[in-house]
Amino acid sequence: MASVAMRQPAEGSDIENAGFAAPFVFSGAGGTLVGHGAGCSLAPTAAGSLAAAVEVFWKEQRHATLLVGALPFDRTAAAHLYAPESVSAAAPIGKVRSLPRAAGGWTSIAEPPAATYADSVARALALLNDEAAALRKVVLARSLLVTAPHAIDLDAVLTRLAQDSTITTYAVPLPAAASGAPRTLVGASPELLVDKRGGTVRSAPLAGSARRHADAAADRASADGLLHSEKDLREHAFVVEAILDTLTPYCRALSAPEGPSLVSTASMWHLGTAIDGELKDPAVSVVELAAALHPTPAVCGLPRATAREAIATLEDFDRGFYAGAVGWADRAGDGRWMVAIRCAEFSGATARLYAGAGIVPGSDPESEVAETSAKFAALLAALGIDEAGRTQEPR
Numbered sequence: 298m299a300s301v302a303m304r305q306p307a308e309g310s311d312i313e314n315a316g317f318a319a320p321f322v323f324s325g326a327g328g329t330l331v332g333h334g335a336g337c338s339l340a341p342t343a344a345g346s347l348a349a350a351v352e353v354f355w356k357e358q359r360h361a362t363l364l365v366g367a368l369p370f371d372r373t374a375a376a377h378l379y380a381p382e383s384v385s386a387a388a389p390i391g392k393v394r395s396l397p398r399a400a401g402g403w404t405s406i407a408e409p410p411a412a413t414y415a416d417s418v419a420r421a422l423a424l425l426n427d428e429a430a431a432l433r434k435v436v437l438a439r440s441l442l443v444t445a446p447h448a449i450d451l452d453a454v455l456t457r458l459a460q461d462s463t464i465t466t467y468a469v470p471l472p473a474a475a476s477g478a479p480r481t482l483v484g485a486s487p488e489l490l491v492d493k494r495g496g497t498v499r500s501a502p503l504a505g506s507a508r509r510h511a512d513a514a515a516d517r518a519s520a521d522g523l524l525h526s527e528k529d530l531r532e533h534a535f536v537v538e539a540i541l542d543t544l545t546p547y548c549r550a551l552s553a554p555e556g557p558s559l560v561s562t563a564s565m566w567h568l569g570t571a572i573d574g575e576l577k578d579p580a581v582s583v584v585e586l587a588a589a590l591h592p593t594p595a596v597c598g599l600p601r602a603t604a605r606e607a608i609a610t611l612e613d614f615d616r617g618f619y620a621g622a623v624g625w626a627d628r629a630g631d632g633r634w635m636v637a638i639r640c641a642e643f644s645g646a647t648a649r650l651y652a653g654a655g656i657v658p659g660s661d662p663e664s665e666v667a668e669t670s671a672k673f674a675a676l677l678a679a680l681g682i683d684e685a686g687r688t689q690e691p692r
């Protein structure tokens with residue numbers, strides 16, 4: 298991809314200078330997209346008005362070719378989208394022969410502690426069993442705040458995450474914190490929210506999880522158990538149903554297989570369904586589709602508004618961009634957006650990791666604690682520590 302020179306925003310424009318310089322990275326099996334520097338950014342816009350704001354952006358910024366960034370979990374909070382000063386395309390991030398062992402001296406604090414999270418799951422189950430609450434599924438998350446004895450090397454984290462070729466590794470420079478400290482969202486997502494090229498659209502939701510095992514027989518048993526788990530199949534079906542409902546008005550043809558298949562990352566098994574459609578209007582923008590789909594019941598729940606309320610009551614932290622979406626869009630309306638999971642927000646020597654789990658009737662609080670621990674594994678391995686902050690052997 299060629300370098301793009303960006304104009305400064307016109308006076309009185311809705312578009313602002315992004316004012317940060319760390320690269321945007323989006324790397325999967327198909328290749329690596331890197332956005333260098335920051336030209337203009339979209340004025341703070343919530344999901345409901347995003348498609349219209351992006352249309353205005355393309356009209357005003359005639360030299361911009363690509364918008365990159367992240368949507369927050371909260372649909373009413375501002376999306377973070379900007380045009381890099383230049384973009385380059387490269388091969389997928391390569392394999393490295395050996396990974397150095399992390400130095401000691403890390404700390405890790407579970408926020409909330411595992412027991413508090415288990416208690417929230419139990420409270421969610423009470424809501425799910427209360428007909429008056431009309432809640433069918435809710436995704437509850439917890440976080441780990443880890444602190445290194447030195448500034449964390451994000452290049453090394455990205456390289457380690459990218460050793461798993463089944464996922465999309467990403468880094469999104471975020472607006473600085475109130476303290477002025479730079480922040481970057483870094484993660485490794487296995488879940489495609491939406492990919493749109495010309496007249497075709499694809500979404501590949503995941504829901505239903507089991508951890509992987511080093512022992513081949515135990516690993517197979519874990520996968521088989523997941524594929525036949527009535528609770529996980531139910532949890533998964535809600536997501537497929539919601540995505541089909543959202544995409545139907547946009548499509549002249551839309552299809553999904555009868556049931557889910559197993560999808561694996563280096564650390565997790567998931568139930569996954571590939572949904573493919575042909576758009577009625579090939580000019581519809583991927584941003585419009587992403588904003589319509591987000592947040593799916595894979596990260597929020599069903600019905601969406603009821604689940605959102607339950608999350609606000611049961612989680613006592615702001616998800617920020619975790620459980621949002623990360624990706625890119627071009628001026629033709631094409632692009633690709635992954636669900637922003639298996640990620641952490643990095644700032645200097647600290648990283649806040651997030652992991653969530655879908656709760657439906659039949660979920661068990663202790664199993665959901667274990668599932669969220671398993672979901673931290675990819676990021677923790679990339680940092681070279683375990684959940685307690687102890688140095689672990691490089692994989």
Ligand SMILES: C=C(O[C@H]1C=CC=C(C(=O)O)[C@@H]1O)C(=O)O
Pocket residue numbers: 436438488503504505506567594595596638639651652653654655672
């Ligand atoms: C919300 C997360 O995962 C979602 C994606 C796959 C499987 C999930 C599950 O089984 O609960 C979640 O819906 C997360 O990793 O933080």
